[in-house]
Amino acid sequence: MSDQQQYLLSEATAARFAREVAKYPAEQKQSAVMACLSIVQQEQGYVSRAAEDVIAAYLGMPAIAVYEVTTFYNMYNQRQLGRFKLNVCTNLPCQLRGGQQALEHLCGKLGVDEGGTTADGLITVQKSECQGACADAPVLLVNDRQMCSFMSNERLDELVATLQAHAQSSAKN
Numbered sequence: 013m014s015d016q017q018q019y020l021l022s023e024a025t026a027a028r029f030a031r032e033v034a035k036y037p038a039e040q041k042q043s044a045v046m047a048c049l050s051i052v053q054q055e056q057g058y059v060s061r062a063a064e065d066v067i068a069a070y071l072g073m074p075a076i077a078v079y080e081v082t083t084f085y086n087m088y089n090q091r092q093l094g095r096f097k098l099n100v101c102t103n104l105p106c107q108l109r110g111g112q113q114a115l116e117h118l119c120g121k122l123g124v125d126e127g128g129t130t131a132d133g134l135i136t137v138q139k140s141e142c143q144g145a146c147a148d149a150p151v152l153l154v155n156d157r158q159m160c161s162f163m164s165n166e167r168l169d170e171l172v173a174t175l176q177a178h179a180q181s182s183a184k185n
């Protein structure tokens with residue numbers, strides 16, 4: 013996605029921002045930055061640079077401070093991703109127990125490079141930092157919400173089949 017595109021703050025979104033800002037003292041409204049970023053991501057699927065600039069202006073903070081948040085936390089998507097985002101942990105403890113192999117298996121199975129999205133727009137595969145579940149390695153996180161543990165090749169194949177079946181059944185309904 014181009015960073016050149018505009019982001020127009022709708023009244024509805026501004027109202028959601030205002031509800032978050034109201035949770036903090038007026039002089040600390042920047043504390044709502046993560047919530048505002050999450051709102052934009054819920055609505056758009058990702059947070060564009062243009063949206064970050066709008067949030068910075070809304071909260072009265074430097075744009076660079078907003079970029080620092082979105083680039084630090086990989087739950088924020090900085091581009092449009094697939095319907096299912098699979099974040100495979102490749103930090104050292106997971107590396108020692110198959111994290112890299114899990115990533116490579118998924119990429120090979122889906123025919124994408126790391127960070128890539130399948131041609132049907134269904135699945136994006138990314139590596140990620142520690143997810144706090146090192147004892148369950150290899151692990152991955154689906155759409156920043158659902159943790160999957162002990163992801164052997166067989167379990168990875170099952171997960172992909174489940175996601176594909178889910179997409180097919182929801183397309184019929």
Ligand code: FES
Nearest residue numbers: 101106143145146
């Ligand atoms: S290193 Fe993978 S969850 Fe901690």
